[in-house]
Amino acid sequence: MLRSLIFNVLFFILITAVMLIWMPCFVLPRRFLLGAQEAWAKILVLVMAWIIPLRVEIRGASRLPKTPCIVAAKHQSAWDTFIFHLLLKDPVFVMKKELAYVPLYGWYTLKTGMIPVDRKGGAKAMRKMLKKADRAIRDGRPIVIFPQGTRVAPDAKAPYLPGVGGLYRHLKVPVAPVALNSGLYWPRRQFMRWPGTIVLEFLEPIEPGLPQREFMRRLENEIETASARLVAEGRAVDKLPPPDPVNSGDNC
Numbered sequence: 001m002l003r004s005l006i007f008n009v010l011f012f013i014l015i016t017a018v019m020l021i022w023m024p025c026f027v028l029p030r031r032f033l034l035g036a037q038e039a040w041a042k043i044l045v046l047v048m049a050w051i052i053p054l055r056v057e058i059r060g061a062s063r064l065p066k067t068p069c070i071v072a073a074k075h076q077s078a079w080d081t082f083i084f085h086l087l088l089k090d091p092v093f094v095m096k097k098e099l100a101y102v103p104l105y106g107w108y109t110l111k112t113g114m115i116p117v118d119r120k121g122g123a124k125a126m127r128k129m130l131k132k133a134d135r136a137i138r139d140g141r142p143i144v145i146f147p148q149g150t151r152v153a154p155d156a157k158a159p160y161l162p163g164v165g166g167l168y169r170h171l172k173v174p175v176a177p178v179a180l181n182s183g184l185y186w187p188r189r190q191f192m193r194w195p196g197t198i199v200l201e202f203l204e205p206i207e208p209g210l211p212q213r214e215f216m217r218r219l220e221n222e223i224e225t226a227s228a229r230l231v232a233e234g235r236a237v238d239k240l241p242p243p244d245p246v247n248s249g250d251n252c
Contacts (some may be wrong), residue, residue, distance in 0.1 A: 034112070072178065147220070178201065
């Protein structure tokens, strides 16, 4: 309990401090803010390992395409939103537009070229997303998207949304599926942080050219199967508490 309290307090102190320190870079080109993203992620990984202790294991990194691609990742925890800054070069995140209105944090997301999406905006929102995604791929930046659109607890179910399918069909680049078990250790909507090792695994890329419906079925099956395996492994290895029935419902 005490370790979780210390970590949660430091989490908000550190993110605020990093954003304030890098604020002068807002008048400079976007690339100067990349240091803020990487510094924040590195500091947080070190603080996690020191206080909780919670460590990170990355598997299958060699499977990541060498060319610009879409990284479609399972999303269980706030941890998932910063770790990719250490795993990918200058990633672009597809995010819900409400985050762009958060003071300081939202300013950073817009300055660094993230892709805010109105999830209720229909075809118009999809066209805006695809236009910005085109630019990211032309600039050689990988696009990170959470196909379910929100954090989903390890034992919960939520549909895979059409945004990732639209990107796959339009961009015609490989998709790197990502499985993980971060929600076991950093649960959504919970205070506790549990010691152990978060595992993130890059799966075999899905090459462009599949019919969209077939692509969606394959993506969901591969991510869900691998994530369930990592969740079972984490529970067995780190002797974690049983699922919380309040936070492990059918959706987010």
